[in-house]
Amino acid sequence: MKATFPHLLHLDIALGVLYPALGVEIITPPPITQKTIEIGVKLAPQNACFPLKVTLANFIEGIELGADTIFMAGGVGPCRFGYYGQIQRIILEDLGYNVNFVLLDHPRYGIRPFIRALQAMAGGRVLSSRVIKVASLAWKILRFSEELETERRALRAQVKNRQQLDEIVEGALEQLRQVNNGESLQAIQEATRKKLNSLERKEIEDLIKVGIVGEIYIAQETKINFNVEKILGDLGAYVHNSVSTVEYVLHTLPFTHSQEKLEAWKLAKPYLKRFVGGEGIDTVGSTIRYAQQGFDGVIHLYPFTCMPEVVAKSILTTVSKDYDLPILHLAIDEHSGEAGLVTRVEAFVDVLERRKKLNKRKLEVS
Amino acid sequence: MKVGIPRGLLFYRFYALWKTFLEELGAEVVTSPPTNKNIIQQGLTYAVEEICFPAKVFLGHALYLKDRVDLLFIPRVVSFHRKEYNCPKILALPDLARNLFSIPGERIIDDEINMREEGMRGWQKGFLNIGKHFTTKESKIMKALQLAEKAYKEYQTNLKQGILPEDLIDHKNPLPLRERKIVLLGHTYLLSDSYINMNIAKKVNDLNYSVITPDMVEEEKKRYYLSTIPKPSFWTISNEIIGSALYHLKERKAEVRGFIHLVSFECGPDSLVGELIERLLKREKESLPYLRLEIDEHTGEAGLVTRLEAFVDMMEWRYKNIESHVSSFASS
Structure with a gap:
């Protein structure tokens, strides 16, 4: 068995440590490029949301490298993500690919298929002490890879040498791929934190703070969203991203929950009374949280026609008014162009800077 | 007390039930008039551009009623089938209206009807909560619900006979029955609003075909054929569409000549389910022609008619050729 899986930011690093340790041979799909997008667009339904197209192309590129098995997660709705696997499988079948599609669906669709899928993904037994040990290491790696990106977003505008920042983060991510025990991970963590702390900072008055909210795939996958966070950082903005795979997994697993998400849901209640699938309610809640924390603006990233995010967008118009918070909505799909996106982000940052100056002057006068 | 029911989305399914209840x-129940240009315009002005056309139309209707009634009736119909959902836009419908029009929360009846986990208990709980806006007596509410369910059953029976929801609601004369049929797939709210679907049922009828909608297929049949695919979707209405498509495919009647799937451009569920149906139809050895028509506020009537006519021509040509082929084969 040679298994392939979809990309999602640095998920491949954690899985690349997890599976070999479990004795499962994996084939990491090649990094997402324009060609990947073209494959997905050609084969997927025209009006399907963008992540379906890109992940389908990941599978195909993985199969071309020799994969014969696909690992994919399912869901119970009402967001379309839960039905991706079914559509992708039927498309691959019709294309004549003879692959084993292992779909980890919610136990709601039958506890047996769930355990069988989990077993297949864990290379045999689910609950051996070795599986638990390796899984927890992979989990820590995923967490640290997200922490690295959090640091990079926050620091980009503040450090004197951005290239150095990138080198440290990229270097650490590369090193993570070689981790095989807790000690080597800890060593990387300590060394990287030290390096990041020693970076020379600029003195910045009135640092613009921008929050990112939106759909889990588009808001995180920098290869698809034109690396909006880098554009923002280069323009001199401190960036925080509320979307995280770690929090998503914590919230989806039956016995854990994400404090961050619970808090966001509570904040969203006055505007959106219930969960509407995907990250719809998180988007609303996180935007309110950013407003309360004094962020200057929010960027909302989502796939074009994403149902939960379109609901969130409708509701954010009111949130924006009530909290006097500028929000830039960016719908991403295969038709999005980089130049147009950069122009919009630049204009948005200009607005935020101007607003900040005006507000300050107002405060000084009064 | 005047209660307004906007004429859109689930209205076409539950009108008889809601009104009676x-x-x-x-x-005093007030419904907005059939969709017109003005209502659409209002909807387009307020709704975000990316939401689906039927949701925009719904918002237009809600806005029409807003200042004409005391209470707007927009229940949050999370689910009307066990283990299934409605789409996120329907789940958030009262919130959308409240936020976009800045209506105070207490002027909207937005109680949740959710059969996903609890089945009939969730249904009754929902209506009990709705009833509490009018009376404190639970027995009175339950009695009203019983009568409402009876009216709903009667309405469904009428639909099964082949009468379109709009004709039932507005007491219009049904279209003449044609011998040959086209299966018209799609969400009830799209198939029933003749203004937004450019009167497709009539246009098909003028071409000498009657339509069969998912509403006209027995519930058990739809559910049976749905269960034959590996994993049904989690959207009730889309599941009914899959079920009726497969029913017509597998229990083929001679008068059924083809499938038309009417979808709104930004419909999330149909973007996947439409693909699934198309592929399942293609896999069948002797399948029937399939046409997917996408509709939104920019759709032109002329374009729609042309595609419809071309499709019917192709369908007839194909039917004749396959027929002659079969008969010649049989005689030799």
Whole structure:
């Protein structure tokens, strides 16, 4: 068995440590490029949301490298993500690919298929002490890879040498791929934190703070969203991203929950009374949280026609008014162009800077 | 008390039920008029551009009623089938109206009807909460619900006979029955609003075909054929569409000549389910022609008619050729 899986930011690093340790041979799909997008667009339904197209192309590129098995997660709705696997499988079948599609669906669709899928993904037994040990290491790696990106977003505008920042983060991510025990991970963590702390900072008055909210795939996958966070950082903005795979997994697993998400849901209640699938309610809640924390603006990233995010967008118009918070909505799909996106982000940052100056002057006068 | 029911989305499914229920509780029920240009315009002005056309139309209707009634009736119909959902836009419908029009929360009846986990208990709980806006007596509410369910059954029976929801609601004369049929797939709210679907049922009828909608297929049949695919979707209405498509495919009647799937451009569920149906139809050895028509506020009537006519021509040509082929084969 040679298994392939979809990309999602640095998920491949954690899985690349997890599976070999479990004795499962994996084939990491090649990094997402324009060609990947073209494959997905050609084969997927025209009006399907963008992540379906890109992940389908990941599978195909993985199969071309020799994969014969696909690992994919399912869901119970009402967001379309839960039905991706079914559509992708039927498309691959019709294309004549003879692959084993292992779909980890919610136990709601039958506890047996769930355990069988989990077993297949864990290379045999689910609950051996070795599986638990390796899984927890992979989990820590995923967490640290997200922490690295959090640091990079926050620091980009503040450090004197951005290239150095990138080198440290990229270097650490590369090193993570070689981790095989807790000690080597800890060593990387300590060394990287030290390096990041020693970076020379600029003195910045009135640092613009921008929050990112939106759909889990588009808001995180920098290869698809034109690396909006880098554009923002280069323009001199401190960036925080509320979307995280770690929090998503914590919230989806039956016995854990994400404090961050619970808090966001509570904040969203006055505007959106219930969960509407995907990250719809998180988007609303996180935007309110950013407003309360004094962020200057929010960027909302989502796939074009994403149902939960379109609901969130409708509701954010009111949130924006009530909290006097500028929000830039960016719908991403295969038709999005980089130049147009950069122009919009630049204009948005200009607005935020101007607003900040005006507000300050107002405060000084009064 | 005047209660307004916007004429859109689930209205076409539950109108008989909602109206009877509210009237039994002493409310004066007001519905918005059939969709017109003005209502659409209002919807387009307020809704975000990316939401689906039927949702925009719904918002237009809600806005029409806003200042004409005391209470707007926009229940949050999370689910009307066990283990299934409605789409996120329907789940958030009262919130959308409240936020976009800045209506105070207490002017909208937005109680949740959710059969996903609890089945009938969730259904009754929902209506009990709605009833409490009008009376404190639970027995009165349950009695109203019973009568409402009876009216709903009657409405469904009429639909099964082949009458379109709009004709039932507005007491219009049904279209003449044609011998040959086209299966018209799609969400009830799209198939039933003749203004937004450019009167497709009539246009098909003028071409000498009657339509069969998912509403006209027995519930058990739809559910049976749905269960034959590996994993049904989690959207009730889309599941009914899959079920009726497969029913017509597998229990083929001679008068059924083809499938038309009417979808709104930004419909999330149909973007996947439409693909699934198309592929399942293609896999069948002797399948029937399939046409997917996408509709939104920019759709032109002329374009739609042309595609419809071309499709019917192709369908007839194909039917004749396959027929002659079969007969010649049989005689030799």
